[in-house]
Amino acid sequence: MAEHSRELVAQLRGEIGVPERPNGRAALVMLMGLPGTGKTHCARLLARRLGAAHVATDHLRSRLFVAASYAAEENRAVFSLAEALVEELLAEGHIVVLDATNLIADFRAPMENVASRSGATLLHVLVVAEEADVRARLAARAVARADGDHSDADLGVYERMRARGFDQPEHFVELRNGPDVDAGIERIAASLT
Numbered sequence: 001m002a003e004h005s006r007e008l009v010a011q012l013r014g015e016i017g018v019p020e021r022p023n024g025r026a027a028l029v030m031l032m033g034l035p036g037t038g039k040t041h042c043a044r045l046l047a048r049r050l051g052a053a054h055v056a057t058d059h060l061r062s063r064l065f066v067a068a069s070y071a072a073e074e075n076r077a078v079f080s081l082a083e084a085l086v087e088e089l090l091a092e093g094h095i096v097v098l099d100a101t102n103l104i105a106d107f108r109a110p111m112e113n114v115a116s117r118s119g120a121t122l123l124h125v126l127v128v129a130e131e132a133d134v135r136a137r138l139a140a141r142a143v144a145r146a147d148g149d150h151s152d153a154d155l156g157v158y159e160r161m162r163a164r165g166f167d168q169p170e171h172f173v174e175l176r177n178g179p180d181v182d183a184g185i186e187r188i189a190a191s192l193t
Contacts, residue, residue, distance in 0.1 A: 022093030
């Protein structure tokens with residue numbers, strides 16, 4: 001299994017656009033947020049601005065499973081692979097933007113531990129958006145998936161996760177996805193320098 005994981009990590013590095021050279025200040029930017037808030041859009045903007053690798057669990061899931069079930073064993077496989085990839089990138093000194101819902105503390109803990117073991121800076125970023133925008137994105141996804149959208153989350157998933165709530169980390173910054181998202185991206189970038 002470990003050998004298979006190493007092969008997958010090597011293959012995925014080419015797909016996610018790892019910068020040629022690490023910037024020498026390893027950091028994990030852990031995005032959190034409900035489905036439809038635009039985490040992947042924000043992750044791409046952040047990765048571009050920071051010269052970071054973008055690790056998206058929805059993308060990893062789509063690469064590992066033809067028909068995702070979101071069963072516990074499948075989730076373990078996806079997040080185990082994400083951890084291996086993030087750990088390798090942080091060890092090399094990269095900034096990594098982790099794109100997943102990350103709303104539950106127990107689910108965030110393994111990646112937080114990876115950052116701690118790597119001596120990397122850890123920044124929690126909660127992505128939020130206007131309710132009407134979220135619902136519009138999820139409705140559009142139900143009709144046709146946009147290029148690069150690997151998420152299966154629909155309005156039902158959104159409502160269940162919204163009802164479950166958010167286990168807030170002690171410290172986090174909020175990034176509002178909307179007309180002023182670029183200012184938020186700059187604020188986050190400045191906090192990492």
